Amino acid sequence: MPKRKIIDTIIRPYFLLKRIFLHSLDLFIPNKMHRKHVRAYLTFGKIKETINPQPYSHKIAVAFCFDENLWRQATVTILSLLINSPKVSYDIYCITNVSHTHLARIKKIVTQYTKRSTITFLKPNKDFSKSYCGAWSDAIYWRCMLPKLLPNIERIIYADVDTVFTSDLRDADKITMGDNLIAGVYDKPDREYINSGFMIMNLNRMRRRSTYNEMIKWSRNHETQFPDQDMLNAVCADRIMNISRKFNLQIDGAYDALKTMTLQQRRDLKSPVMLHYAGPQKPWKMEIRKFYSFDIWRRYASMTGLF
Numbered sequence: 001m002p003k004r005k006i007i008d009t010i011i012r013p014y015f016l017l018k019r020i021f022l023h024s025l026d027l028f029i030p031n032k033m034h035r036k037h038v039r040a041y042l043t044f045g046k047i048k049e050t051i052n053p054q055p056y057s058h059k060i061a062v063a064f065c066f067d068e069n070l071w072r073q074a075t076v077t078i079l080s081l082l083i084n085s086p087k088v089s090y091d092i093y094c095i096t097n098v099s100h101t102h103l104a105r106i107k108k109i110v111t112q113y114t115k116r117s118t119i120t121f122l123k124p125n126k127d128f129s130k131s132y133c134g135a136w137s138d139a140i141y142w143r144c145m146l147p148k149l150l151p152n153i154e155r156i157i158y159a160d161v162d163t164v165f166t167s168d169l170r171d172a173d174k175i176t177m178g179d180n181l182i183a184g185v186y187d188k189p190d191r192e193y194i195n196s197g198f199m200i201m202n203l204n205r206m207r208r209r210s211t212y213n214e215m216i217k218w219s220r221n222h223e224t225q226f227p228d229q230d231m232l233n234a235v236c237a238d239r240i241m242n243i244s245r246k247f248n249l250q251i252d253g254a255y256d257a258l259k260t261m262t263l264q265q266r267r268d269l270k271s272p273v274m275l276h277y278a279g280p281q282k283p284w285k286m287e288i289r290k291f292y293s294f295d296i297w298r299r300y301a302s303m304t305g306l307f
């Protein structure tokens with residue numbers, strides 16, 4: 001029997017017992033949210049932040065999109081990326097409509113923490129003004145404008161701003177995408193459907209395939225629960241690449257996702273690249289400050305001086 005298989009056989013009953021124990025928490029912790037966070041803590045333990053000391057020469061293009069409601073949160077995300085990337089340079093692009101005063105504050109914080117990276121602010125266009133938004137802000141479509149607003153950028157890493165980075169982006173940069181338009185992490189374990197909170201976007205290929213116009217058309221003609229995410233999954237279907245969950249560790253759904261993970265995938269999560277506070281529980285909203293991994297977000301938030 002190969003060594004790996006022996007280890008798996010020994011460890012599996014342990015995981016099974018742990019799962020049974022975690023399930024039995026229903027009996028002791030009546031609040032669903034509390035339960036979720038206790039489970040996440042017992043499953044993943046303390047999240048490790050990793051700073052890679054090796055130099056990395058390729059400059060990485062990164063994009064964030066935010067309006068006035070989230071500009072302070074965006075600053076936290078950007079700051080966490082810079083602090084965890086002392087040896088990596090980024091060209092950071094923000095699609096945003098926030099005031100000049102706020103942009104100046106973001107820029108000041110960025111220049112304070114890096115000399116190797118740049119930040120550029122771009123205004124959203126009106127191409128998605130007739131698209132369906134439901135209860136969401138029209139800012140959900142801004143990420144889709146990247147192929148058009150950045151005509152000279154080949155590919156870009158997009159991230160939401162309800163996130164915090166715990167490592168640099170070199171591993172994401174090294175991923176070969178081939179013909180795929182998007183690389184991302186599956187939202188639910190049992191469905192080939194990516195969460196749009198972290199995406200490597202192959203802008204060149206999107207332009208060549210006129211994906212941009214297809215996105216506009218689809219979003220005008222469909223009214224769904226997650227308009228932009230549903231649209232991206234539909235328009236890019238079959239050309240979506242699934243990447244490690246460590247790039248987009250959704251605190252909300254982490255425990256559920258475990259069911260289908262291999263041991264290697266679990267190990268991957270011990271040192272994630274980005275934590276995503278998807279769902280309604282946000283670290284800047286919660287009164288209970290001890291929720292799983294919220295302390296990491298709060299640490300960076302306090303460094304911005306904006307919270």
Ligand SMILES: [Mn+2]
Nearest residue numbers: 160162197278
């Ligand atoms: Mn999000």
